[in-house]
Amino acid sequence: MTCAVSSPPKLTPQLIAEINRYLLVRTEIRKADLCLLFGSHKSADARVQVAAQLWCDGLVERVLVSGGEYTETGQCEAYDMGEALVAQDVPKSRIILETRAANTGENVVFSMELLKELGIYEAVQLVIAVGSVSASRRYIMTLERYWPEVIKMIAPANKYPVSVADWPLHAEFACEVLDEWGKIQPYLTAGYVHELNSETCPIID
Template sequence: MTCAANLPPKLTPQLIAEINRYLLVRTEIRKADLCLLFGSHKSAEARVQVAVQLWRDGLVERVLVSGGECTETGQCEAREMGEALVALGVPKSHIILEARATNTGENVVFSVELLKELGIYDAIQSVIAVGSVSASRRYLMTLERYWPEVIKMLASANKYPVSVADWPLHPGFACEVLDEWGKIQPYLKIGYVRELNPETCPIID
């Protein structure tokens, strides 16, 4: 794996501290109306495990899986991850599949559209997003851009064999984090994401 050429070549203690503070954010986790599980090829198993744990802990009653990219099996992400949820005990009747989205913005936009079509959008006042820890802030900022009024929480998934605190020690993890770090400002400028509102996104300092 190689990082993008425009990313910092050296991880200084100052840069690591800033990334930990700004990018790898944590939020309060409390009972929510919906788990929004972002689809993935590379970290699907870790993400599914987090969503299943939220279900088992009684923190969510519905899981919406969003992802339209095809996996190696030929299925779209949403369907494959939905099957994994069912296999681990989440009732099929409590899973919603959104199988069109091909990026994070579409994950949110198409999920909102689907909830409206199903007539349950107005019942969703709070969401726990589940996705890779390296993109923690970007998920929340994307929700802020396209679904600002909802209470936003995050349960991140870590597919790597090291803790989140040790991300600089794992080359693949570090590369993924730096890649995400390099996206935030360009995405803000383009309008793909929006800075977080502390009233609807309870960040833990």
């Protein structure tokens, strides 16, 4: 498989350790007001499973699904994933659909706007983000950019048939991780993301 990055770096033990520490970030998970489920075509099933488990475990009050890209079903990501959540026993009344976002920044900004329209924005103090494990840091760095005041946690979804620790051994997984690794500095420079604040993002070392 060819990585999206033109010249992926050589995977030395030192680089793998740095990626594991910085990019594949873990946070504590505690009861939150909202699960922000980032829409996806390619890893929707894995993401839905994680969000549904958070609900079943009583860890979230609501699930907001954000994704405006259309899938092969003819519906946008948010509708498809919302239906999948209902099939996993998440009550429809506790699911909010945001159907405009086309990128991660819009996922956050449009979700915030929708919560304000619904009159529940001020009640959200803790957020658990759900998205692909390879982009764990980028999700919460995007939240830090646009919604710095909330406590931010990440419950990553892994669609691959290997553990997260074994990502260097799986070609597609490794390409995805390296693609994400290459995004962080340009996104920081462009102002799309902000570095994390330890007070609002409880990272596990």
